[in-house]
Amino acid sequence: xxxxxxxxxxxxxxxxxxxxxxxxxxxxxxxxxxxxxxxxxxxxxxxxxxxxxxxxxxxxxxxxxxxxxxxxxxxxxxxxxxxxxxxxxxxxxxxxxxxxxxxxxxxxxxxxxxxxxxxxxxxxxxxxxxxxxxxxxxxxxxxxxxxxxxxxxxxxxxxxxxxxxxxxxxxxxxxxxxxxxxxxxxxxxxxxxxxxxxxxxxxxxxxxxxxxxxxxxxxxxxxxxxxxxxxxxxxxxxxxxxxxxxxxxxxxxxxxxxxxxxxxxxxxxxxxxxxxxxxxxxxxxxxxxxxxxxxxxxxxxxxxxxxxxxxxxxxxxxxxxxxxxxxxxxxxxxxxxxxxxxxxxxxxxxxxxxxxxxx
Ligand code: ATP
Numbered sequence: 001x002x003x004x005x006x007x008x009x010x011x012x013x014x015x016x017x018x019x020x021x022x023x024x025x026x027x028x029x030x031x032x033x034x035x036x037x038x039x040x041x042x043x044x045x046x047x048x049x050x051x052x053x054x055x056x057x058x059x060x061x062x063x064x065x066x067x068x069x070x071x072x073x074x075x076x077x078x079x080x081x082x083x084x085x086x087x088x089x090x091x092x093x094x095x096x097x098x099x100x101x102x103x104x105x106x107x108x109x110x111x112x113x114x115x116x117x118x119x120x121x122x123x124x125x126x127x128x129x130x131x132x133x134x135x136x137x138x139x140x141x142x143x144x145x146x147x148x149x150x151x152x153x154x155x156x157x158x159x160x161x162x163x164x165x166x167x168x169x170x171x172x173x174x175x176x177x178x179x180x181x182x183x184x185x186x187x188x189x190x191x192x193x194x195x196x197x198x199x200x201x202x203x204x205x206x207x208x209x210x211x212x213x214x215x216x217x218x219x220x221x222x223x224x225x226x227x228x229x230x231x232x233x234x235x236x237x238x239x240x241x242x243x244x245x246x247x248x249x250x251x252x253x254x255x256x257x258x259x260x261x262x263x264x265x266x267x268x269x270x271x272x273x274x275x276x277x278x279x280x281x282x283x284x285x286x287x288x289x290x291x292x293x294x295x296x297x298x299x300x301x302x303x304x305x306x307x308x309x310x311x312x313x314x315x316x317x318x319x320x321x322x323x324x325x326x327x328x329x330x331x332x333x334x335x336x337x338x339x340x341x342x343x344x345x346x347x348x349x350x351x352x353x354x355x356x357x358x359x
Contacts, residue, residue, distance in 0.1 A: 003037040004069040004310055007061070012047045012090055013284025014294040015074030021296035021348040022072065022303050025322075028355040029307075029315050036315055041068070046076030047090025047284075056090055065100065070306045071277035074299055075284040087144070090284075094143060096277055097135050102270035103163065104170040105133040105249060106305070107281060109236075109256035112265065113328035116336070119233065119259050124328070127260055128182050129239035130174060133249020134167045135270060140246045159200040159245065164207040170271070171243035172215040183237035189215075191222040192244035192252065204245060225252070232256055257281060262338030264295030267302035269309060278306040293339045296347055297323060297332075322354035331359075 010019040045057040113124035142155035191208040193201040212220035263282035280298035308316035331350040333341040
């Protein structure tokens with residue numbers, strides 16, 4: 001029996017609904033895998049906690065995150081809950097990503113069956129790439145640190161050799177485990193930057209090609225970020241793994257999500273040397289909270305990424321193939337806003353039934 005301690009953070013808005021669905025799927029997975037035991041430990045963090053106690057996350061939860069085998073986080077935040085400085089009080093990105101030194105933000109973009117892409121002519125699996133967003137430096141290293149007066153403010157974009165090397169290496173290692181780009185089956189890592197304009201990005205590209213030399217089995221290429229935005233719309237099948245600076249990754253992964261059925265289809269992992277946490281890409285969607293219409297697949301697929309990360313690939317595949325099968329058979333239906341036509345509960349049940357082999 002393999003046991004894992006997993007911290008769950010249900011969060012705010014649609015977060016608790018998504019977490020409930022995901023836990024149901026994880027329970028089904030454990031029923032089918034007698035040798036797998038996930039000890040789930042719920043912790044309150046986010047806007048709700050801030051409103052109650054004046055702190056978004058407790059020291060005890062942070063300590064637990066340092067000790068656990070896995071962390072699964074539902075969306076947090078509520079635009080109505082603000083710090084005295086006016087920023088959103090419930091967000092945990094800074095404290096967890098920086099605090100745990102999670103340098104690689106992995107954002108898969110995959111077109112599943114039954115999902116209508118705004119791009120014409122793509123079969124299921126015809127779009128299948130991973131955006132690796134550097135998570136600890138870049139422009140967002142300046143988060144809350146911009147300097148200047150009322151007329152002008154400067155935010156500094158920082159790229160370091162060490163920070164770039166580790167995230168680029170992560171991208172190449174990931175490509176090795178994948179099956180290549182849908183277009184031609186070639187394992188390929190693409191460096192996305194703006195090195196024609198910014199010196200910081202020129203360093204990013206330089207380090208990228210230095211690391212690429214260690215991976216002769218994988219094609220290495222570089223593209224400017226503006227051209228990449230264009231390519232992700234007109235030829236997404238060319239891409240396998242893309243690696244880029246923090247803000248570029250933030251923008252291009254959202255663009256990618258839009259081509260693959262919206263944010264509700266987008267899982268993610270934040271991964272470092274020692275720790276990792278997994279979360280839906282989207283926010284807490286207060287506009288639809290409590291209505292039972294959110295698509296829980298973003299968090300269910302994030303749980304699959306978590307299982308793969310802790311070495312439980314078989315369980316991860318079980319979730320992935322169940323989601324794929326349920327979408328393909330029309331057991332899961334989403335409307336054109338990415339909401340659950342038959343309700344979130346029906347999606348959960350469809351995935352659980354397939355995990356249990358009932359269908
Ligand atoms: P944040 O800045 O915190 O990421 P946001 O302002 O980008 O948040 P989201 O909360 O991500 O906003 O929601 C954007 C839109 O997508 C909203 O209309 C929301 O209802 C919708 N949405 C987000 N997640 C889901 C989901 N899982 N299922 C269905 N719709 C969703």
